[in-house]
Amino acid sequence: MSTTPPPGTIGVGLISVGWMGRLHSRAYNALPLIYPELGITPRLVQAADTAQAGRDYAENVLGYKSTTADYHEVLANPEVDVVSICAPNFLHAEVGIAAAKAGKPFWIEKPVGRSGTETAVVEAAAVEAGVATCIGFNYRHVPAVELAKKLILDGQLGRITNVRGRFFGGFSSNPEDPLAWRFVRSLSGSGVLGDLMGHLVDLMHYVLGPISAVTASTGTYLTERPALPGSATTGLAPVENEDYANMLIRFHDSAVAAGALGSLEASRIAVGASSDYGFEINGTEGSVRWNFARMNELHVALTRTGPFVGFTTVLANSAFPEFARFQPSSGTGMGYDDLKTIEAKKFLLAVTGGPAESSNIHDAVASANVLDAAEESATSGAWVSLPVVAGSTAAFAK
Amino acid sequence: MSTTPPPGTIGVGLISVGWMGRLHSRAYNALPLIYPELGITPRLVQAADTAQAGRDYAENVLGYKSTTADYHEVLANPEVDVVSICAPNFLHAEVGIAAAKAGKPFWIEKPVGRSGTETAVVEAAAVEAGVATCIGFNYRHVPAVELAKKLILDGQLGRITNVRGRFFGGFSSNPEDPLAWRFVRSLSGSGVLGDLMGHLVDLMHYVLGPISAVTASTGTYLTERPALPGSATTGLAPVENEDYANMLIRFHDSAVAAGALGSLEASRIAVGASSDYGFEINGTEGSVRWNFARMNELHVALTRTGPFVGFTTVLANSAFPEFARFQPSSGTGMGYDDLKTIEAKKFLLAVTGGPAESSNIHDAVASANVLDAAEESATSGAWVSLPVVAGSTAAFAK
Amino acid sequence: MSTTPPPGTIGVGLISVGWMGRLHSRAYNALPLIYPELGITPRLVQAADTAQAGRDYAENVLGYKSTTADYHEVLANPEVDVVSICAPNFLHAEVGIAAAKAGKPFWIEKPVGRSGTETAVVEAAAVEAGVATCIGFNYRHVPAVELAKKLILDGQLGRITNVRGRFFGGFSSNPEDPLAWRFVRSLSGSGVLGDLMGHLVDLMHYVLGPISAVTASTGTYLTERPALPGSATTGLAPVENEDYANMLIRFHDSAVAAGALGSLEASRIAVGASSDYGFEINGTEGSVRWNFARMNELHVALTRTGPFVGFTTVLANSAFPEFARFQPSSGTGMGYDDLKTIEAKKFLLAVTGGPAESSNIHDAVASANVLDAAEESATSGAWVSLPVVAGSTAAFAK
C-alpha cells in the first residue's frame, strides 16, 4: 500500500472502465454504506482506459480524480493503494503481473489467465510481491450460496454424495452474432470453459472443496460467425473455442465433500437459458438447490421420511449470511450488484489485514487448472488428476 | 426549489433515518451513476431524526452535512431543495403539509395519510404550494411491471377481462410479536390495507387504470399481542386493525381496463409467504403474471391456440423498460434498492420540470380513497363507488 | 336396488355415452381391481344415448349388454341397480327426477340443475325416493385435496383465516369457436358459474365448510360467437351467460373455517390457462396450496419462524388418502380418471350401506345455491346470505 493515505481511506485505481470497471467502482462507493463499522473509505483516484468514452465516464460519472489511456500510470500512481483490473481477458495476466510488481494489491476479474500456466505466472508475481488479491468470483457471495456452504460444513446434509452444476447461458446462441474476442483463442483462451465453467469450478471449490480429477468433453456447434467489421477477414470466420463443455469430477480426500462425485456443465448457446447458473448438491441427510436466475432463493430438502418429503423454496432472510446487510426482510431481493459490494468488502478486508474472507490468486489457479485439465481430458479421453493448490480457500474438511 | 444551488445540484433534506430514509439516501447517491445524462447531482444536506442513532448514521455513514432532532429545521434549511419524508406513518401527513408550506417538493413514503381524508389534506397543501411530489409506490418501477403495463397499453393482451392481485406477507404471522405501532389505529390507521393493499391498489391504477368501485371484507385473526415493553398496559393488548382484506373491484370507463373485473387481497399473517406480492392479468388475447418475490421475471401467455399454449417464464432483459440501465443482460438480476433509484429519478425529473414519470400526491389520494371505500364496504356490505382523482397518473384509455 | 342381483354384483345403467359416460363406465370396471376387498362387482347392463355412435360405443367398446335411444328404458330395466347420469346439462334434472322415481340410486354429473331451484327439485325427488346419490364433484377425491382437508380438520393449519380459489380454463378463449349449448342460457343455465365455479364451491364446502354469504360480480367478454352450423341464426349470435365470475365469501359459524374470508374466481376464457384449477388456504399456523394442473402435488408451509420458512413441494405419497391404492410410491402420478374410480367407490359404498364418503344431492343444492346467490349478488351488488343445506357433507367444526 502506498505510504500515507488518510486513516481509513484507501486510494483506488481502476484499469478498464467497461461493465465490470463501473461495477467495481460502484461497489467501492457502496462499501462504507453497507459496512460502515469497518471504517474503510475507498477513494476513486485514477482510471485507465484506451477508449476516450471510458475515461470520460470514469471522470464525469464515476468521479475518478484523473484518468489515463495507459494503465501503467495507474500502477505508478502513489495515491493508488489498490487496483481493480477489469480489462479484457487477454490483458489480465499482463496487468496483474504489473500490479504485483508495483506492489499494489489487486482485485481482478476472471479469468485471470487464459490458462492455468498463465494464471500461475500471475500467482508467482503476487506471492513474490506479497500483495493481497481478490478474484471476481462473485457467485460465492450470494447469501443463498453462503448458506448452502454453511449447511454443508455444519453437516446438515450428512455426507455429500454428489453434485450437479451447470452454467448455461444463451448469450452466444445467435449464429449471426459476429466473431468477437470471445471466440478467438489468442484473445480469450478457451471458450465457455474460461467464461462460465471457471465460475462454476470456483463455486464447487468454495462450497465443496478441491476437485481432484476430471474427465471432460467439449463441443463447438456454431462453428463459424461473421467476421467483425473492420477485421482482416470478410464473410464467415471460424469459431476457435468450445460452445459447450461437460465433465465428471471427483474431490480430494481433504475436501468437505471427499468421496462425492458429480458433473459440471457449461454452455453459451443454450436457447431459452438466461443466466441459468446453478447447482444441486445431495448428501445422505439432505439436499440443496440454487440457481442464479432466482438468486434470492435456496431450495432445501432436509427430510428423508414422513409425509412431507420434498424441497422447500426458501427466500433469503436474515439467517442467510450477509443478507441482513442489504435487506431487512425476506422476499425483498438483493441484486447482482450487491455481490460486488460484498466482494469489495472481502478484498479490502484482505488488504487491511482483516479476516480472510476473500478469494485469492490461488483460487484462480485452482479453477484454471481444472479448466486446463478439462481441455486435456477432452482430447485424451482420460481422467486428469489435479493437485491441491496451496493457499486456495477451497472448503476443506475440518 | 431554494434559490441558488450550484447548477444541476439539488440539496436533499431527509426526515427520518430508518430503513426507508437510508434507502432514499442511497438512491439519491446512485442516481448520477445510473442516469448521468440528466445532469442531476443530489447533495445530502440535512437529516432529521429524533433518535441519536439515526442522526449519527445520517452524518457518519450517509454523509449528510448536518442533522437535527427537529424536522422543521430541515424544512427551513435554505440549502434543502427537496425533502424525503420517511417518518413513521402517523407523521406523514403532518410533515407533508409542513413541507408543502415550506415550498419544498417532497418524496414521501406510503401511506401518506392514515385515511383518504388525511391524504386529501396533504394533497391540498401540495397543490396550493405548487410543489412536485412523489410517493413511495416503488413496485411501479419494476421493469417487468413496466413491460406488463406497456403490453396492455399496446393492446397485446386484447381487451382486459380480469385481474387477481395479492400482497401476502408473513411478517406479522407470529402472535408473540408485540403490539407495535402497526397494530394501533391512532398510529397506523388501517392495518394491512394501508400497509400492503395501498401498494397493490396503486399498482392496479398504474397498470390498469382507476378503480371505480369496490366491495370488501376484512378480518383480524391474531386479535391480541403482547403489549410493547414500556407501554402503559402489560400482558396482552388488542390488535386494532385488520390482518387480512379482500375486495372485488371494477374500473372506470376511462380506464385502460374498462369493463374488467377483479379481486385484490392482502394479508400480513400468511404463513409461508415472504413478499408474495403479485398480480395476474387476463385479456382476451393474452395474460401476464408477476410476483415481487421473483421480481425479475414476467410470465407471459400470448397464444390462445396451437400446441404451445402456456406461460413463458421471461427474465427481464433489455426490452424491459429501465432494465438496461442497471444490468447488461437477461438473468442478471436487479434488486429492490434499484427501484428506489428509479423512483428518485422520476421524482427529480418532476422537480426539475422533466418528463412526468413520477407518481404524485393525487395517486396517494386515489389509493387511499380505495382503502377507505374498502373499510366502508367491509362494514356496510355494499359496493362503494369512487370518483376519478384528478391529476392521478392512472392508466387511462387513449 | 332391484330385487335379486347376484351377491356383490351391481347392475349399472348409463345415460349418455359421451366423455363422462365412458369415464363412469371405466371407473365401474376399475373399482374391483382397486378396491377388491369391498366385494362389489359392477356389471354394465344398459346404456342410453340418442346418438347411434354412442350406443355402438357402449355396446362394442364398453361392453354394455344392451343399449337404447330412450333413457327411460334404462330406468325401467330391472337388471339396472344404479344409474350414471352423464347427459348434457339441460337433461340432468329431468333424468335425475325420473331416476329417483324409478327408485334407482344415481351418480349424476354436475351441474345437477341449471339453478338452485332446479337442483332442489331433484333433491326432493331423491329424498322422497330414499335413493342414494353421488355428484360428479371429482376434485374432492384428489389425494392432495384429501390431505389438505385432513390437515385442516386436525388443526395443523391453526385457525383458518382466508382462502383463494380459482378455476381458470381457456377452453372458451377462442372467439371463433361457435355458440355451443354452453353459451345458451336455456340449455346451460349460467356460464362459467355452473361449469367451473360449482366445482370450486363444492371443494370449498368439502374442505372448509358451508359458505354463509357471497358478494359477486360476473362478466361476459366474448359477447358474440358464430352460430352453430344448422341453427336458425347465421352469422354471429349473442353469448348468453358469463365468461368470468368472482366473489367474496364468508363461512357459517358451524364451518371448520368459521370466520375465514376468501375469494373465489372462475374463467373460461383465460389465455394460457389449462385446467388452472386450484386453491390456497391460509391458517394461523400454516398454509397449503394445490392446483389440478399439478394434481399430484401439495404445497405445504407449516413453519412461521426460523431460516426455512416457505412452501415445500410435496408429491403425493402413501400418507395421502387413497394414493396407495393407485400407486406404490411418491412421484408416480395418478391421473384424472383415477378420481372417478374413487368416486365410483364412494357412490357404491353409499348404495350398499357402507361408510358415508360420497357427495350427495344436498351437496349439489348447496353448491347451486351459492351460484344462484352469486348471480343475484352480481345484479344487486349486495351480499346474499345462504342457509346451511341439511344433509350436505360440508366440513363442519367438531
Next chain:
Amino acid sequence: MSTTPPPGTIGVGLISVGWMGRLHSRAYNALPLIYPELGITPRLVQAADTAQAGRDYAENVLGYKSTTADYHEVLANPEVDVVSICAPNFLHAEVGIAAAKAGKPFWIEKPVGRSGTETAVVEAAAVEAGVATCIGFNYRHVPAVELAKKLILDGQLGRITNVRGRFFGGFSSNPEDPLAWRFVRSLSGSGVLGDLMGHLVDLMHYVLGPISAVTASTGTYLTERPALPGSATTGLAPVENEDYANMLIRFHDSAVAAGALGSLEASRIAVGASSDYGFEINGTEGSVRWNFARMNELHVALTRTGPFVGFTTVLANSAFPEFARFQPSSGTGMGYDDLKTIEAKKFLLAVTGGPAESSNIHDAVASANVLDAAEESATSGAWVSLPVVAGSTAAFAK
C-alpha cells in the same frame, strides 16, 4: 402364437403378480377401451407366482382363469398367446429365454438381464424363436416425451448440441431400510444403473439415437444396511452395488443427435427427490425439458432472440402424441398407469404384425451395453465405445 384363439382375442399369461404384474394385467384390460379400433381383446388366461397371495390376487381380483406356482406351466399353456414377465430381476433372463423357447412373444420388465451379456442371451433366444418382444421402458410413451422426440426429428430444435438426463429417486435414502435384493449383486446385478439408469439410457436412445461411448463414475454411500430378517447374517450387511452413477456420453454418427454431448446421472438415495426423472435437451434452435414428476408438462423454448426468450410451460394437449386417446383436453392429466396401456398396445401391435412402435429385445441389449460400459469405465477411467445394436429402435438420422 398358439393355434386357434378366437378372432381378435389374445390369450395372456402372466409371470409374477407384483406391482408390475398387476399393472400389466390392468393395461391389457384397458387396451380395448382405449384402442377399440384395433380389434384386439386380451384375455387373462394364466398367472404364475410362487406366493399364494399373488396367485389369489390374480384369480380373484385380476380374473385370470387359472394360476400356478410354476411359471413353466404358463409357458406351456396352449391358451396363452403372449406372456408378461414381471418377475424379480434375477429371473428375467431365465424366464425370457424359456418364453422364447416356448414360442411365446413376451413383454418383459426391465432390466432384462443383470448385464449386457445376460441380456444378449435372451436376445439370441428371441431372435432364434422369432417371437415379438417388448421391454418395460414405459417413459418412452409419455406424450410429452413423444412430442419432444417429434420436435427433434422434425428439426425444430435445430442441431442437437447437448443433453442432461437424470433419474433421481430417494427410495433407498433411508440407511435403516434393510438389505433387499436390490442391493445384492447376484440378485440384482448393478444398483441404480440397472434400476434407473437403464430407463434413462433407453429414453436417450429413443429420443436422440444410439450412444456411441461413455465415461462414467459410480459410488456407494450407504455402504451397509440391516440384513433382511430371516437371512443368514444378522446385524449390518454390505451393500454390493452403486447408489449413484454419472456418465458423459457421445452419440453415433447415425444418431439424430450425432455430435451432441451430454451427461446422464442416476441416484437412488437423493433426499427430497421423488421420481425426479427427467431430461433437458438443447439444440441450436431450441430447447426442451421434461420431468416425470410433472409428467403432463413439456417445457419448450423455441425463440433465441426478442423480448420473450424463455421456457413455456406447456400442458399435454391433443397435439401431444397419444394424449387425446386418454383425455379430451389440456390440463386433465394422464397417470403413470396409462403409459402401460400404451405399452400394451405397442406390444400387441408388434405381436399381431401391426406398425412397429414397440421397443424390443435389441433395445434392452442396447441399454444394457451402455450400463456395462459405464461399469467398465467406472473402473478403468477410460471412455468405452459401443457399437450400434442391430434391430434397436433408437432414433436414427434420416
